[in-house]
Amino acid sequence: MSIANGDTALATDRHRRQKLLPWLDAGAQERLYGSTVLVTRVGGLGGPLAQSLAVAGVGRIVLFHESALLDEDLHRMILMHPGAVGAPRAPQAVDSLRRLGRPGFEVVGFAERATPETAARWMREADLAIGAAPTYEERLILNDAALAAGKPFVDAAMYADETHVLCVKPGSSACLRCLVPQPPPWRADFPVLGAVSAMIGNLAASLCVRILAGAEPVPWGEFVHLDAERLTLTRTKVPRRPGCPACARAGRASS
Amino acid sequence: MRVRFELTTRLAELAGFRDEALDVTGDTVGDALRALEQRLHGSVLVDEGRLHPSVLVVVDGEVFRRGDGSTPLRGGETVHLMLPVAGG
Numbered sequence: 596m597s598i599a600n601g602d603t604a605l606a607t608d609r610h611r612r613q614k615l616l617p618w619l620d621a622g623a624q625e626r627l628y629g630s631t632v633l634v635t636r637v638g639g640l641g642g643p644l645a646q647s648l649a650v651a652g653v654g655r656i657v658l659f660h661e662s663a664l665l666d667e668d669l670h671r672m673i674l675m676h677p678g679a680v681g682a683p684r685a686p687q688a689v690d691s692l693r694r695l696g697r698p699g700f701e702v703v704g705f706a707e708r709a710t711p712e713t714a715a716r717w718m719r720e721a722d723l724a725i726g727a728a729p730t731y732e733e734r735l736i737l738n739d740a741a742l743a744a745g746k747p748f749v750d751a752a753m754y755a756d757e758t759h760v761l762c763v764k765p766g767s768s769a770c771l772r773c774l775v776p777q778p779p780p781w782r783a784d785f786p787v788l789g790a791v792s793a794m795i796g797n798l799a800a801s802l803c804v805r806i807l808a809g810a811e812p813v814p815w816g817e818f819v820h821l822d823a824e825r826l827t828l829t830r831t832k833v834p835r836r837p838g839c840p841a842c843a844r845a846g847r848a849s850s
Numbered sequence: 851m852r853v854r855f856e857l858t859t860r861l862a863e864l865a866g867f868r869d870e871a872l873d874v875t876g877d878t879v880g881d882a883l884r885a886l887e888q889r890l891h892g893s894v895l896v897d898e899g900r901l902h903p904s905v906l907v908v909v910d911g912e913v914f915r916r917g918d919g920s921t922p923l924r925g926g927e928t929v930h931l932m933l934p935v936a937g938g
Contacts (some may be wrong), residue, residue, distance in 0.1 A: 636938050638938060639938070640937070640938040641938055726938070727938040728936070728938050729936060729937060729938045730936055731936045734936060734938075751938070752934065752935045752936050752937055752938055753935065753937040753938070754859040754860065754935035754937045755859070757858055757859050757935070759932075759934065759935070761934075771934075774904065774906065774934055775904045775934050776903050776904060777902075777903060777904060778904070778936075779860075779894075779895060779902045779904050779905075779933060779934075780894040780895065780902075781935075781936055782860065785935070785937040787937060792937070792938070818906060818932065818934070820858065820932060829930075831906065831908055831911075831913060831930075831932070832913065833906065833913065834913055834915065
């Protein structure tokens with residue numbers, strides 16, 4: 596497709612249209628270009644989330660995603676390649692994201708689970724951590740690492756038609772460990788439609804962009820529950836849990 | 851006293867309903883929770899008769915703090931029980 600004369604200048608600024616948003620001016624866009632995010636898992640939820648961050652102009656994505664691609668992943672994991680069943684997922688996600696980012700965009704991928712040690716190491720460079728893993732334990736690892744570093748954390752999750760997101764402001768709002776003091780029993784083969792996991796992934800991505808851009812409002816500490824079947828959205832302010840060890844570390848990080 | 855319960859995700863699966871009015875013996879939030887704990891007795895989300903501590907309990911829009919079980923109910927309230935999930 597050719598670009599008509601006169602449109603050439605418009606075509607040189609990839610992010611011109613999103614900078615028309617009142618909360619995303621040129622300065623905020625520069626903050627996005629210079630930002631690093633850390634995300635655990637880029638599957639049915641984290642994949643669309645990372646995709647939206649890449650095209651929005653985030654400077655660097657550091658991702659953790661263990662194990663190999665299954666054919667049954669392909670109905671929701673849009674960063675994976677249908678011809679690469681049996682191959683590790685992380686390199687496929689890195690490859691897909693690199694194609695989407697602007698020149699200079701960087702993706703660092705690890706074909707393993709995030710651990711407290713690796714999360715803490717990367718949180719020294721990251722501006723934001725994101726929980727999109729299919730286990731509470733990995734989400735809590737990133738929550739804890741982000742708070743210990745004094746950085747925000749966004750958790751997004753789903754089950755069947757129900758989804759939720761929580762934005763954590765260290766030392767100020769409730770955190771994921773306030774909400775989930777001990778992981779409940781979990782069903783690893785949870786029901787999922789790719790459209791629904793992508794929906795909450797993209798809602799979380801829009802909140803991540805707001806946080807990285809320094810825009811308000813952000814629903815800090817609110818359990819935002821979005822039901823794709825009933826088409827309802829509820830917002831519940833989660834109280835900070837007295838004695839929460841992650842929040843205590845956030846207090847030390849900010850002091 | 852009748853109280854309306856609204857449940858999310860696995861809680862709804864295990865209880866067999868998303869929202870339903872149940873009869874509650876007593877007049878406190880603790881009594882209302884006991885009614886649900888009896889309904890979910892034997893499930894993975896009830897341990898030693900108590901709902902899992904990661905269930906977020908919201909009564910008419912107000913978060914209920916565990917330990918405030920004596921908070922009175924008049925009947926007709928909506929008790930919303932939300933279980934954070936980990937699907938990603």
